[in-house]
Amino acid sequence: MPAPAKSTAATSTRRRTSRTSEAQRAKLENYYRQMLLVRRFEERAQRAYLQAYIGGYCHLNLGEEAAIVGLLDALDPHDYLFTNYREHGYAIAKGIEPERVMAELYGRTDGVSKGWGGSMHMFDVEHRLLGGYGIVGGQLPIATGTALALQYQDRSEVVMCTMGDGTTAIGAFHESLNLAALWKLPIVYVIINNGLGMGTDVAHASAEPELYKRAAAYRMPSARVDGADPEATASAALQAVEAARGGTPYLLEVMTERLRGHSVVDPAKYRSTDETTRLKGADPVVLFAARLLERGVLDQAALDVIDTETAARIDAVAQFAEASPEPDVSTLFDHTYATPVPNDSRRLPGSPLFAPAPFPGRPA
Amino acid sequence: MSVITYRQALHDTLRAELARDDNVFLMGEEIGLFEGSYKITAGLLDEFGPRRVRDTPIAEEGFTGAAIGAAMLGLRPVVEIMTINFSLLALDQIVNHAAKIHGMFGGQLAVPMVIRTPGGGGQQLGASHSQNIELYYSFVPGLKVVAPSTPADAKALLLAAIRDDDPVLFLENLALYNTKGEVPADCAPATIGKAHISREGEDLTLIGYSRMAHVARQVAEELADSEGLDIEVVDLRSLRPLDRDTVIASVRKTGAAVVLEDDWLTYGIGAEIAASISDGAFDHLDAPVRRVAMAEVPLPYAKSLETAALPSHDDVVTAVHETLAAVGRRR
Numbered sequence: 001m002p003a004p005a006k007s008t009a010a011t012s013t014r015r016r017t018s019r020t021s022e023a024q025r026a027k028l029e030n031y032y033r034q035m036l037l038v039r040r041f042e043e044r045a046q047r048a049y050l051q052a053y054i055g056g057y058c059h060l061n062l063g064e065e066a067a068i069v070g071l072l073d074a075l076d077p078h079d080y081l082f083t084n085y086r087e088h089g090y091a092i093a094k095g096i097e098p099e100r101v102m103a104e105l106y107g108r109t110d111g112v113s114k115g116w117g118g119s120m121h122m123f124d125v126e127h128r129l130l131g132g133y134g135i136v137g138g139q140l141p142i143a144t145g146t147a148l149a150l151q152y153q154d155r156s157e158v159v160m161c162t163m164g165d166g167t168t169a170i171g172a173f174h175e176s177l178n179l180a181a182l183w184k185l186p187i188v189y190v191i192i193n194n195g196l197g198m199g200t201d202v203a204h205a206s207a208e209p210e211l212y213k214r215a216a217a218y219r220m221p222s223a224r225v226d227g228a229d230p231e232a233t234a235s236a237a238l239q240a241v242e243a244a245r246g247g248t249p250y251l252l253e254v255m256t257e258r259l260r261g262h263s264v265v266d267p268a269k270y271r272s273t274d275e276t277t278r279l280k281g282a283d284p285v286v287l288f289a290a291r292l293l294e295r296g297v298l299d300q301a302a303l304d305v306i307d308t309e310t311a312a313r314i315d316a317v318a319q320f321a322e323a324s325p326e327p328d329v330s331t332l333f334d335h336t337y338a339t340p341v342p343n344d345s346r347r348l349p350g351s352p353l354f355a356p357a358p359f360p361g362r363p364a
Numbered sequence: 365m366s367v368i369t370y371r372q373a374l375h376d377t378l379r380a381e382l383a384r385d386d387n388v389f390l391m392g393e394e395i396g397l398f399e400g401s402y403k404i405t406a407g408l409l410d411e412f413g414p415r416r417v418r419d420t421p422i423a424e425e426g427f428t429g430a431a432i433g434a435a436m437l438g439l440r441p442v443v444e445i446m447t448i449n450f451s452l453l454a455l456d457q458i459v460n461h462a463a464k465i466h467g468m469f470g471g472q473l474a475v476p477m478v479i480r481t482p483g484g485g486g487q488q489l490g491a492s493h494s495q496n497i498e499l500y501y502s503f504v505p506g507l508k509v510v511a512p513s514t515p516a517d518a519k520a521l522l523l524a525a526i527r528d529d530d531p532v533l534f535l536e537n538l539a540l541y542n543t544k545g546e547v548p549a550d551c552a553p554a555t556i557g558k559a560h561i562s563r564e565g566e567d568l569t570l571i572g573y574s575r576m577a578h579v580a581r582q583v584a585e586e587l588a589d590s591e592g593l594d595i596e597v598v599d600l601r602s603l604r605p606l607d608r609d610t611v612i613a614s615v616r617k618t619g620a621a622v623v624l625e626d627d628w629l630t631y632g633i634g635a636e637i638a639a640s641i642s643d644g645a646f647d648h649l650d651a652p653v654r655r656v657a658m659a660e661v662p663l664p665y666a667k668s669l670e671t672a673a674l675p676s677h678d679d680v681v682t683a684v685h686e687t688l689a690a691v692g693r694r695r
Contacts, residue, residue, distance in 0.1 A: 111470075113468070113470040114470030115470070116469065116470040117468050117469055121468050123470070125472050130433075130436060130473075131465070131469060133461075135456060135461070138429075138456060138457070138460055138461055141427075141428070141429020141432070141433065142432045143433055144433060145431055145432055145434040145436075146436060146437055147433070148433065148434050149437035149438070150437070152415065152434065153439075172425055172426065175421075175425055175427075176426055176430075178423065178426070179421070179426050179427065179430060335466055335467040335470065336466075336467055336506055337466065337530045338466050339528065339529045341530075341556055341557045341605055342556075342557035342558055342605065343557040343558070343608065344557065345605065354608075356646070357646075
């Protein structure tokens with residue numbers, strides 16, 4: 001081979017290294033953009049809730065941004081995701097337009113669930129988010145069954161099913177993990193351990209507070225990862241997803257912080273001053289920005305630009321939600337059943353089952 | 365047309381549907397190797413294998429929920445819950461999830477699944493194994509609840525339930541499994557949500573479902589023979605949706621109604637029927653609507669007590685006589 005060939009190879013290697021680091025840089029920037037999008041979305045949701053644009057319960061992902069972005073990076077677009085009721089960020093990270101997530105919070109027709117679900121019940125078939133679920137643990141058996149269907153249909157996708165730390169105390173957790181392990185289902189169960197089930201800490205709720213160790217009861221592989229670190233979370237999640245894709249279900253415990261109360265209206269008075277002070281240094285968005293600066297991935301000017309762009313996007317998101325129409329009352333009976341059925345009751349509260357006959361001799 | 369048992373009709377229908385559609389699969393405790401607690405699934409594991417006939421651990425919440433998740437991807441799971449009493453362990457999945465997923469998520473996905481489960485007392489199984497709690501499910505919009513009383517309806521309604529795109533609770537009955545009846549070979553799926561007039565008459569309407577529709581027909585035939593009474597029998601077949609129109613049309617014709625139910629009286633399905641009659645046939649009633657229902661006790665084990673607590677053939681005859689006496693017209 002002529003000498004230039006070697007030179008070309010060397011150049012190619014350098015280029016590849018350069019491309020890899022550029023890809024890595026872009027990936028980290030994208031992590032940050034997504035984390036900040038979730039952060040600003042949730043802050044806006046909190047504001048809209050306090051302004052009474054949003055009703056019901058409203059649980060925010062504040063403090064969970066790095067975990068969300070890392071977990072979702074490990075999934076292929078065709079993989080399925082089940083979450084619980086604290087799921088706005090998951091819906092966004094799964095690829096659903098934040099406009100449609102906010103419209104759902106506003107209870108409007110352009111919402112992901114057409115205004116039928118609200119904060120706790122985001123669902124989008126196209127993006128394979130098969131639900132936020134409001135009942136603690138309710139999503140576990142269902143997600144397990146979806147993994148069973150994937151196995152039954154001999155498909156390559158996997159299911160990721162997230163839950164809070166408190167969920168590990170419920171019976172459905174045990175039944176689901178047992179079924180998944182018995183049947184070798186392609187599913188990753190993810191415990192988002194933010195240390196608190198509403199106001200009860202893990203030590204008061206679980207006899208085994210290292211929650212990932214519960215997998216041993218099912219001979220299921222498991223791990224615990226720092227959920228403030230999106231790269232570490234993505235790496236651990238990828239390992240879990242690969243196991244699941246090979247027919248080995250997996251339990252991943254992701255350690256996070258809940259920066260605010262259980263829901264928007266919870267002032268979290270059960271937290272000590274020390275705890276509140278500690279949380280100020282544990283904000284994953286702030287920590288990740290500092291790390292990007294330190295590693296030279298982004299400079300302050302770039303961070304500022306992302307901040308400005310994200311703020312503008314969130315303004316547009318809120319405007320979209322506010323402009324979207326409320327569902328028409330004529331659609332009230334549209335979704336009781338998937339197929340029309342005779343004698344389905346379509347009675348409004350003030351209506352009789354049968355129109356009363358006029359008293360004999362009186363005009364109708 | 366052949367005469368077969370209610371059990372055989374269920375078995376044959378499951379077998380035919382497994383053969384027809386690969387998306388149909390069975391799941392439940394002891395349905396495979398053990399062939400089912402009541403032998404409805406006998407032989408099906410051998411014929412279709414463990415992929416289609418799946419034995420589960422004792423985990424009603426887990427496997428009922430798993431059926432929901434499988435149905436959301438287009439499979440058609442048919443879950444067997446050994447008796448309706450155990451369905452309470454899956455109540456969260458049935459009520460909070462199966463019934464809600466279509467509506468709560470804006471109609472994006474259907475949940476085409478069937479929960480087969482027998483109710484019924486009279487087997488000396490004691491209080492926790494002898495309940496008739498189909499009311500709990502009939503109460504819930506989003507669920508469909510069917511309750512066949514004959515082998516032919518068992519087949520027609522099971523076909524309909526398996527092919528339906530919504531979650532259907534399919535109520536069987538321990539006392540009916542060995543009853544026999546004619547089943548057409550080319551039996552078509554029934555229409556869920558429709559009652560059936562199983563005997564036409566002019567004097568009084570007996571309304572029932574599952575075992576009590578069976579009892580209603582027996583009583584109507586006997587009283588026709590012994591007293592010349594002409595009793596109409598409405599077999600509800602579907603508890604949700606409820607075919608009020610058929611009930612009302614019958615009561616407007618006869619002017620008298622006795623509602624039979626195997627469940628407890630207070631807040632029961634009979635109460636719903638009676639209220640509906642009040643709405644739809646008030647001016648046509650010649651006597652108060654009478655209900656015959658189980659005594660309101662946890663059903664005892666001792667045969668003497670159990671028999672006294674369950675609605676019987678004689679209780680129905682008495683209710684018919686007393687209602688007709690209140691009407692004041694006799695043939």
